[in-house]
Amino acid sequence: DTAVSQTPKYLVTQMGNDKSIKCEQNLGHDTMYWYKQDSKKFLKIMFSYNNKELIINETVPNRFSPKSPDKAHLNLHINSLELGDSAVYFCASSQMTSGGRSSYEQYFGPGTRLTVT
Amino acid sequence: GENVEQHPSTLSVQEGDSAVIKCTYSDSASNYFPWYKQELGKRPQLIIDIRSNVGEKKDQRIAVTLNKTAKHFSLHITETQPEDSAVYFCAASRLGRLYFGRGTQLTVWP
Numbered sequence: 721d722t723a724v725s726q727t728p729k730y731l732v733t734q735m736g737n738d739k740s741i742k743c744e745q746n747l748g749h750d751t752m753y754w755y756k757q758d759s760k761k762f763l764k765i766m767f768s769y770n771n772k773e774l775i776i777n778e779t780v781p782n783r784f785s786p787k788s789p790d791k792a793h794l795n796l797h798i799n800s801l802e803l804g805d806s807a808v809y810f811c812a813s814s815q816m817t818s819g820g821r822s823s824y825e826q827y828f829g830p831g832t833r834l835t836v837t
Numbered sequence: 838g839e840n841v842e843q844h845p846s847t848l849s850v851q852e853g854d855s856a857v858i859k860c861t862y863s864d865s866a867s868n869y870f871p872w873y874k875q876e877l878g879k880r881p882q883l884i885i886d887i888r889s890n891v892g893e894k895k896d897q898r899i900a901v902t903l904n905k906t907a908k909h910f911s912l913h914i915t916e917t918q919p920e921d922s923a924v925y926f927c928a929a930s931r932l933g934r935l936y937f938g939r940g941t942q943l944t945v946w947p
Binding site for chain 1: 871873875879880881882883886924926932933934935936937939940
């Protein structure tokens with residue numbers, strides 16, 4: 721029973737290509753996130769969707785476009801890949817409180833290691 | 838935005854000793870403070886968390902303390918074991934955003 725799953729696990733591609741990463745959660749949560757973990761292990765939030773609506777968009781190049789077809793899925797599409805995009809991308813989910821504040825735990829997916837050559 | 842500082846960046850202890858990791862945050866509106874453990878090549882896993890209306894929380898060998906006035910919180914691991922070796926991240930949350938510290942590589946020597 722995988723709570724948060726991502727595909728693919730590994731992605732190797734060349735500069736300039738376009739690629740997508742998929743995420744699914746079966747926890748019934750209403751909020752999903754994308755994080756980027758760089759080579760120094762720093763974890764930084766990129767996006768968050770609540771019930772299919774974008775609620776957080778940190779300073780991320782517009783080559784990155786998240787899409788949420790339903791509240792159990794959040795995909796990440798990256799255009800014109802650059803060397804600096806190489807990282808591990810983690811999807812996460814949580815249940816946001818009715819007051820709009822997410823003070824509950826976030827559960828992470830297994831990560832997608834993206835390598836751009 | 839929120840700024841979370843975490844120290845030390847590396848920590849080596851002998852099996853059975855205690856380990857303490859400290860974090861500070863900048864935004865007084867942050868109200869949730871989780872700690873994650875990440876083993877090599879794995880996902881971050883929540884090990885303990887604390888909310889801003891609580892000063893201390895304990896779960897077996899792990900405890901977390903929060904000082905809202907000073908804006909700092911700490912993770913305490915007692916009776917460390919080799920399997921506690923991992924990178925530990927603190928985080929502060931407000932408005933649904935988790936802001937992470939830069940991590941502490943904990944190594945427990947047998």
